[in-house]
Amino acid sequence: MSRSRRRILLTASLASVCALTASACSGGGSGTGSAGDGKGTVEFWSMPYWIGQDDKVKELVDEFNKSQDDVKVNLTQLEWKDGRDKIKQAVAAGKGPDVWLMNNGLELDYLKAGSLASLDQLGYTKADTDKFLDLAQVNEYEKKLYGAPLYFDVGVMLYRTDVLKKYGIDKPPATWDELKSSAATITDKSGGDVHGWQFKGMDDHVNAINSTWESFLCGAGGSLTSADYSKSTQKSAAGRTTMNYMKSFYDDKISPVGTSALNGFIDSKVAMFPFFQSVIANVEMGGAKTEGKWAVAPMPKGPKSGCSMVGGHSLVASSSGKELKAAGTFMKWLASPERSAQYMDFKGIFPYQPSKVGAEARATYDKKIKSDPNWTAIQEQLGRNTPDLVLQDRHGWATRWEAQKSSIVAGVNGQMSVDEALGALDDEVGKALSTGK
Template sequence: MRRGIAATALVASIALAATACGGSDSGDKADGPVTITWWDTSNASNESPTYAALVKEFEKANPTIKVKYVDVTFDQAQNKFDTAAGSKGAPDVLRSEVGWTPAFAKKGYFLPLDGTAALADQAKFQPSLIKQAQYDGKTYGVPLVTDTLALVYNKKLFADAGITAAPTTWDELKADAKIIKAKTKADGFWLNTASYYAQPFLYGEGTDMVDTASKKITINTAAAKKGLATWQSMFSGTGLHKADITADAYAHIEDAFVNGKVASIIQGPWEITNFYKGTAFADKSNLGVAVLPAGSSGSSGAPTGGHNLSVYAGSSKDKQDAAIKFVAWMTSAKTQTKIALKNATLPTRSDAYTAAVTADPGVAGFQSVLTSAQPRPELPEYSSLWGPLGTELTALAGGKESLDKALSNSETAMAKLLPDYTK
């Protein structure tokens, strides 16, 4: 997926760290502008042009600061920053995925921003998003964009099948998929096998991968097993697409959805602009967005994602001051509104949801489901847990191992990442 939620562990690029870093930049003159480096991890084709243009606007409004804009591939950025920060060569500002923020804060790589201009408007931000930017009582990032997962669907295909409302339970979704297949020949539902997309099935049973309060790994409990048994059942049955465990699965699912070959999928707002490029959504109003179906607990939930802007603790004082000013400007209501209008992403502050922003049916739809999103626990290793779970779910979806074995293996792998947690 675009944001690669559990970042792929790739070897860091030494060349990039050497040439695109803020901490080692020696190009500033004593009496000239301060130059800071920003590593942006947004999509290079759909989103980066907006951010590059905003950098120019910032420089024009702040002539004493220059911003070296570097677009870094998302699934490589976590490892590259980790390596660069460890050698004192990191960028002055990082667009940090919310799961990375506490992990890097724990290592001392991020500057606490409490009491700075970057958080002057803190009350305007959604409280749960500020919480996700915190570690050990301090705030290490300012929310730039947010997201969550929802059931996105093709209103016309649903209507052609005589279905007038989005399903509210997984059983209803299965029944709707069967009707859609019979009436329209399109598949009713196609589920991504990545572990991030399995998270709602855990929430639907009132559980999670871990319980941070009791410091216990809960992926192999009865509740988790029930939720992931439901997840497994979504790959077989009339109108349900079989599991795609190929490397190009994400692209296959997206292509099928935007071109009307499948009526519904689970997806996030980062794909809104791509939805509109497909034949099925040339009329934007055909895009439906609904809260994910509930599990047997009767509740529905989806993970809260997004990105913060964080400042490198290893930068010089003048660069940190400039970086804080840049972060405040980039996360202001005016700038967030511009980003939302250009990229169809979700703002993190209430005053950026203007009438123009919510005129986009995709943005308005995802805004309406944000209340069901659950913030990640304050656990630096949390996002890393999706890695071992994903490996096991792929094997499970491919019929190579049982659910019991998949959860047992996941529990064992998670215990290695969380040695102070009990099973």
């Protein structure tokens, strides 16, 4: 069964559950849950979000369980390849977890079905939520927050300092024009042995084309949908500018379709590539191949701006849970400033305003910022980004992210014309937006 077809069935399942229970479908957080007395067992389902260390989530849950007596958390750890679908199927069947991991921006199906408890239902106060970065607005729906961010990701550029120096480039490119010129210089001077640039997602990790494409579309001033989220709007002047720019790297033989951006970068065969900053954890696993030989820069600015895709993960809770207060206690702990400062170890962006957190979390945050100069570039990129693209992306996102993998790749590598690729994308996503109304 295709992912698009599966999405339709699961959405229908969520709606059916809503109809068969007391849950209302007109707004989020309107399930049959109760606050409870703050004591009880919480079922938590999660993918291993601590990059490179799958056992870390279990260690954190064990730490929470040892920290107090009122709430016990049972962890079910899922795999990234099918974890989201398993959660959705369980929620639709009325057998889902109390708390689970969800991408920042949240999924519209859950919000429309009223399957999620709002943060205020979980015991969060305005003083709690005012500490979040403004980007936490990506988890808003009908003026309420439904997700507690663990960390944010933003699209940045990684570059090999040793390779750029070898080919006479003294600083990372700051604009699209500089990027193409620098990448061409490296590819040409190396005789094609080193490729100056690779768009992550134009290799075997095709899913990455989604964040890559949306980062560059953002820089061109593009949008994913109309202001009312009813139409897909990628076949636009900004969409054409973006795709033609990306396509030119392959037309001009600067970049090779199929070469792994990450592996090529680690092996010094790719000089520069874009992705979420949390990929740093993977680069660091290169050991001697990468140590002291690379750095991070903000995304090269496009015709309109230097913004990029925003990602990361949040915790959400079921609106039909019987112990909402207990679920909130766990969420506040796992997504607290103290734990979020720890997530900076895998380069997850701190989701709180540092000036508004306690002394312990602030000290950990400051120490990590000072210990790694790459945080300067990451923070600059963070300041360029807004919630806008993420809020658009939640409308038809499953269909869009599947469609972009085929249409964007086909348009960039020349299998389809630019207008055909963008038109096919808008047609497919448009159907999902229409169905979702």
